Amino acid sequence: MERLTTQGWQRRAEWPLTVAAVAFLVSYSVEVLVPGLPAGVRLALRAVDLLTWAMFVVDYVARVLLAPRRRSFVLRHLLDLLVVVLPLLRPLRLLRLLVLLRYLDRGAIRTLQGRVAAYVVLATVLVLYSGTLAGLDAERDAPGSTITTFGTALWWALTTITTVGYGDVYPVTTQGRVVAGVLMVAGVALLGAVTATLSSALVARVAGSPPETPQAAATTELEAEVARLTALLDRHGIAADGHTPDEPRG
Numbered sequence: 611m612e613r614l615t616t617q618g619w620q621r622r623a624e625w626p627l628t629v630a631a632v633a634f635l636v637s638y639s640v641e642v643l644v645p646g647l648p649a650g651v652r653l654a655l656r657a658v659d660l661l662t663w664a665m666f667v668v669d670y671v672a673r674v675l676l677a678p679r680r681r682s683f684v685l686r687h688l689l690d691l692l693v694v695v696l697p698l699l700r701p702l703r704l705l706r707l708l709v710l711l712r713y714l715d716r717g718a719i720r721t722l723q724g725r726v727a728a729y730v731v732l733a734t735v736l737v738l739y740s741g742t743l744a745g746l747d748a749e750r751d752a753p754g755s756t757i758t759t760f761g762t763a764l765w766w767a768l769t770t771i772t773t774v775g776y777g778d779v780y781p782v783t784t785q786g787r788v789v790a791g792v793l794m795v796a797g798v799a800l801l802g803a804v805t806a807t808l809s810s811a812l813v814a815r816v817a818g819s820p821p822e823t824p825q826a827a828a829t830t831e832l833e834a835e836v837a838r839l840t841a842l843l844d845r846h847g848i849a850a851d852g853h854t855p856d857e858p859r860g
Contacts, residue, residue: 701740
């Protein structure tokens with residue numbers, strides 16, 4: 611029997627974790643955006659949250675156990691560890707949805723720049739939305755909070771992730787400030803990725819102009835020479851067939 615590797619486990623766990631992330635997205639959105647839910651509905655949503663968390667814990671533990679160098683794996687995947695250890699980072703589970711980009715039609719994204727751009731756009735949307743939910747969840751009921759509606763939370767998350775920070779709304783809770791810190795770090799990383807992608811695309815477009823081949827250069831030079839000879843003949847009143855305008859033909 612073939613020994614299971616880290617890569618083999620990841621391939622097997624890819625779709626279950628993606629489905630878990632979608633389920634978490636729905637349950638977390640309903641939990642935050644629909645206040646005053648019945649106790650039974652809230653209990654069901656918490657059960658979905660607990661189940662998805664358990665799946666991510668199992669995935670992380672399995673990858674650690676299958677890794678050839680476990681300590682090195684843990685150090686290189688600290689964010690994964692924080693996601694399963696710290697409850698306030700649970701919105702980061704939604705980044706698992708980035709795996710859906712692998713199943714897009716390859717013909718629709720032909721270039722590396724296109725794939726990177728797609729990843730950046732989807733990652734930005736996911737981070738922005740999850741940050742909005744997390745900020746609203748942390749701040750809505752806090753005394754003196756200005757982040758009490760989804761629209762305000764979205765505006766705050768947008769100004770935070772772009773590192774603009776107008777200061778008109780800001781978190782007052784510890785959890786809200788941690789969410790803000792994560793958004794700032796993610797914003798710097800995503801803006802750097804956007805800048806690098808645009809620069810790479812511009813360089814590729816400039817460098818992508820095909821150099822002129824020797825055959826093309828010779829053809830261009832011959833056409834220019836013919837044009838010069840034609841102009842010279844016209845100035846001397848000689849037609850292209852060697853006759854002067856007044857000389858009878860035939």
